[in-house]
Amino acid sequence: MMNRCGLLTLQKEPVPLKSIEVELEVRDHVATVVSTLNYENKEDKPLEAVFVFPLPGDAAVCHFSAKIGQTQIVAEVKEKQKAREEYDDALSSGQQAFLLEESDQSPDIFSLSVGSLPPGESASIRLEYVTELSVQADDGLRFCLPAVLNPRYQPQGSEGAGVQVTSVPASLVPYSLSFSARVSSPRPISKVESNCSLDPLQYLNTDQTQATVKLAAGHKFDRDVELLIYYKDAHQPTAVVEAGQASAEPGSLMGDSVVMVSLYPEFPQSVMSSMASCGEFVFLMDRSGSMGCPITNSKQQETRISSARDTLLLLLKSLPMGCYFNIYSFGSGYEHIFPKSVEYSQQTMEEALKKVEQMEANLGGTEILQPLKHIYSQPCIPNQPRQLFVFTDGEVGNTKEVIDLVKKNSGSHRCFSFGIGEGASSALINGMAKEGGGHAQFITGTDRMQPKVMQSLRFALQPAVVDISVTWDLPKEVSVTVLSPPITALFQGQRSLIYAQLSGQCSEAAEGCVTVKYSLAGHPSENQLHFSLSPAEDTGLTVHRLGARTLIRSLEMDERENRGQQDGGVKEKVVQLSVQSGVSSSFTAFIAVNKDNSEMIQGPLVRRNIPTPLPNSMAKCERTTKESIFRGVVHDMAAAPEQPPRDPLLHLVSLQGASGCWLLDPALATALGKTNEEVEKSKPEKANSEVWATILALIWLHGFKMDAKDEWELLAMKAASWLRAQNAPCVTECVDAGNVLLGCSVKKEALGL
Template sequence: MNCCGLLTAEKEPVPLKSVEVELEVRDHVATVVSTLNYENKEDKPLEAVFVFPLPGDAAVCHFSAKIGQTEIVAEVKEKQKAREEYDDALSCGQQAFLLEESDQSPDIFSLNVGSLRPGESASIRLEYVTELAVQADEGLRFCLPAVLNPRYHPQGSEDVCIQVTSVPASLVPYSLSFSARVSSSRPVSKVESNCPLDALQYLNKEQTQATVKMTAGHKFDRDVELLIYYKDAHQPTAVVEAGQASAKPGTLMGDPVVMLSLYPEFPQAMMSSVASCGEFVFLLDRSGSMAGSRIKSARDTLLLLLKSLPMGCYFNIYSFGSSYEHIFPKSVEYSQKTMEEALKKVEEMGADLGGTEILMPLKHIYSQPCIPSQPRQLFVFTDGEVDNTKEVINLVKRNSGSHRCFSFGIGEGASSALINGLAKEGGGHAQFITGTDRMEPKVMQSLRFALQPAVMDISVKWDLPKGVSVTALSPPITALFHGQRSLVYAQLTGQSSEAVEGCVTVKYSLAGHPSQNQVHFSLKPAEDTRLPVHRLAAWTLIRSLEMEERECGGEQEEGVKKKVVELSVQSGVSSAFTAFIAVNKGDGEVIQGNLVLRNVPAPRMMACCMPMPMPQYCNSFSPVIHMMDNYYQLDDSESCLPKQPPRTPLLQLVSLQKASGCWVLDPALAAALGKTSEEVEKPKPASVNQEVWATILALIWLHGFKKDAQEEWELLAMKAVSWLRAQNAPCVTECVEAGNALLGCNMRKDDLGL
């Protein structure tokens, strides 16, 4: 076969036959129930091992197995004990099931189905809860990861783990059925997906409840992405969930837990003034897996970013693979000269640097001293196929006091643990670019966030009736962005016979001005037997403690680890130090014969135009491949992927803008506007200089022909308007009228911001 990737060894049978997924979304919390159906069609007992991805922020809270009429519910136990119990069960001829999280990355899990008798079937039920991220267009994003791309294993790593089998996505041997139920206090306006869906079915006349199913026959060969839109969704809310009746009062699971959703609204005066300072560091993945459209899209995005930076700021561009490069030895002041030098180097960038070793360039960036009065903003672009995820996130957290980190996961299979972790620990914002998504609008939204003044001195104050106390479960808020959700979890202990309402006030300082947002909420808890809010709160606390454990040592480290294990066992939520274990002790019949190991392949996205030698896996748990990316060390010019089209008219016009914000009247601008030089020069009012005329024409063209892409060019247009105002140019109204006549538009001065 002329297709890259690994096949199951010698086309061995795959015991996983189908995956059924039921999704329930309430506002922005998703509960996911996956059922994996196994069948042993061989004449020997099997052990099936499946290594697969989950969302990086999934709180896995239930695991059970059903064989015939027997259901075995798994328990959460300390990881080493669970592994020993699993091995002991298999050696005694019993059936056992083990589910555990990777030591290296919290978005990869391993499922061992032990001792499946000949002809026997088993259904494995896995349940998790997760928060849905808010997208640039205000939709809520749910992603069911199918694709598990090989994670690059940094040289010198010596982790001991297990083998992973993967195949090209088109060869996945099991099917997927997927259904979703969405409910909210606000109407559901629409649900979109990258996979074919049946029509949305509303369950009530208020349209606050709806169901949707994936069209039958879908192969599980790509990540399933769902975008859910509510009417007026972005309102501050607080949900109080009642504790577990069987749990002891005073414990996290026994007390009510509140989930607070904040959507801070900053004063308009603050939002209209864009910061003219900052150090902008762009870190671009140039590993082999970024080849083709990914690297081209990244180059186009860097063009837009560089044109949109404010005068007076500083910047630098790093790129990395197995090694790393930087355009300037240290960040330089933004000017026409430095912008042109950077853009020339960006044009030459290919996906030709080998593997995905992101740690070393990050260390180098953090070793550079910060520039006084220029807050550092780091933008990371990667397809996220790294193995040492936790190490990378720890490094960002240790340096979070000196910068904000904005991350972009590019393509199917990008590690959500890495992309979300970078932004969360770096006080920034994460975006995912998959399928036919365009990178540019998402990146420009993050640049707008980066240009917002940093919010300082954030504090959360709870006003509760006498007799009720609060324990924060979330780490302190370190970043707030206009209109972007922040989540806070807290445990409520005690009872009050008085008021049934509580209040939370978030205070902060914005550009030196004190500000606050307030949320009032009912203290009457809602019952939910699945306890999704408690599970998410426990997961949030577990992740904070795991981070703390990696930063300390000795006895203190062991103490934190013990706390994590206790909390994980109490809440039933998995962690880095625990695993789910289920043993079938029911019928007492010992399984005879040696077990045959069958690895269930996970789908992988790769360019299928190159025959490729089979890479060597290290003996490791996470899907680690030595030098996988190096098979893709091709410049786009050498690649067998289709040639990329020339720049779009929008990018052609953008590329001609000067760093100051103006355009120059020359043949290149005329061509970008679809005119000849003579047609462009002739209508210019006599008293107006050429740059003013050229800049007004460019603004008219952008507003007249590219309104649908305004989020991409809005910042560079603001820069152009600022430049025009500084010129105190005469005859602006006359210029706009003449420009309209030339370009066939109908813009007013106000439309252009003039």
């Protein structure tokens, strides 16, 4: 179980890990990360150092080696139990050994054991992994180096003790982190942004397709390091063919060429402008104790739960009339606002908002499995496709079980997931969205949750793409084996990646073509990509390793689904593929034994747990909790800080009716920054008061809040369609008078009228 052994400061134990150096190489949308961990034993006894740390959930760990003095030992991938036995045998016979393994519960947590480090000895451990970069709402590619590991809550009665984690507040971490990145792409790099301070971007060539960047000196280890990389024309479909390994057997995955295809489907504008007006929207909100923590270190007053309440307000105001909805919240147990999903109306919206305003982070631990089971047990409503929105800070111990449950129910719904705050589990958030045919978002640093969630609502309102098929057109001497699971979801402008093994020989000039066909709102569509079959220069084996990782993850999931059935073959397949490709899996581990050290290491080993950073916001949050939030005990937060004044945008939004209109009343005047008298007096004589109020609200949004348009665009569209349905006279007069009153110059067309 992810529990917290005493803090380093309490233990007063020396830490043998001195520094971590991370080098990132980004090529287009794939990253290779090399971490070097430098150890030194300053004690008079031989040590075993154990470090539990996070990695991106979809990373393929592909190299692990240790250097002691002049001796370099490269680890091999072996079946996990064998590797553990070999490690124990080496230690008991006085040899040095190194073991790296993935946690059984969650693929984004690894444990590294450095065994038998003699007094005065130094060792440097090199760890290499490859990962894909996900595309954000604004087309930035996101790389995250997880630095902080939040304690994961283990549900009561769950199997397996899992990994022991020692964590300390980030300010007390005794080792340093240095980080540098090199970015190259066929397209120019327009900018690189980060949640941490960076030195300026240095371009390495005149066409700006290569650049380097590094963390500014004095970086505190108090947050995940997030880089957002922006290219010009990011939405070009691409295919990269990578040559196989000369030493590997032809016909094997590593011996053949592998292609990585990235597609960006573009849907016709006519379809995109017709947002669905139906659906069952189920919002599942984490209210465990850790949701009471600040979202960031910089904005202490904004907690994860307060941001989530604001987000639910925007979501409820943006839903289409005629849909159904419900809101669940969970901690150690779960609650729902309505016994089952209800039709969206003024009355049900108001009832839900009253409950949302009272939501606090007071439900204890993070048990997400039970509410999910309850939601899935509810019968679906005919002609109202179910859309599930899950908000969590992702401190869940049983990640694989949760993802398997989402996958099992993926035929009846789409799942959109949001990871809130530093250290949210990428394996959980990405896994739920991927298996649930939806979209994942991470909300960290200075991000506002609202624009990201509203983008996902737009995706949820897009018509579902069905009958997706991928066909390959290749020269007759080349055959294709697809390594990726079938594509189950396509969204406008979002990338889909496909990996495939290409067997057979062909001429240098040969071309291949991949076609994705699908049906959208009853219209058949297709996107095609032609590509050269000659391998790209100098990509190492990155594409092979990512292809192997994709296939390993699919097989692991099959193995969990079929557990208890008499097919032990899947596990053997995973072990074989993992050993052959050198990529880690849940059934294998990396093991290295130093057979060169002629002298036996004498004496019993002293174990030292290397602490991982806990984000400072979490550490501060913990100090205000009266009881531990990780034991699943419902706790009181310390006296709540005074409420900051309401955001003017959210104030105006809170006054909108379910149908899309606003009422003419003193509350609206206040939100617009006017007196009731001014608003009443400026109203054109023949205008209906609700029409006038709604036009004023729309002018205010367009005139003063264009920078937050992503947040209010859907509810403004709803207001405009309400206005059009009124066929009201004197709309033009109202727009002119409203502009005069509010000091704006917004055109009637801009309001969608």
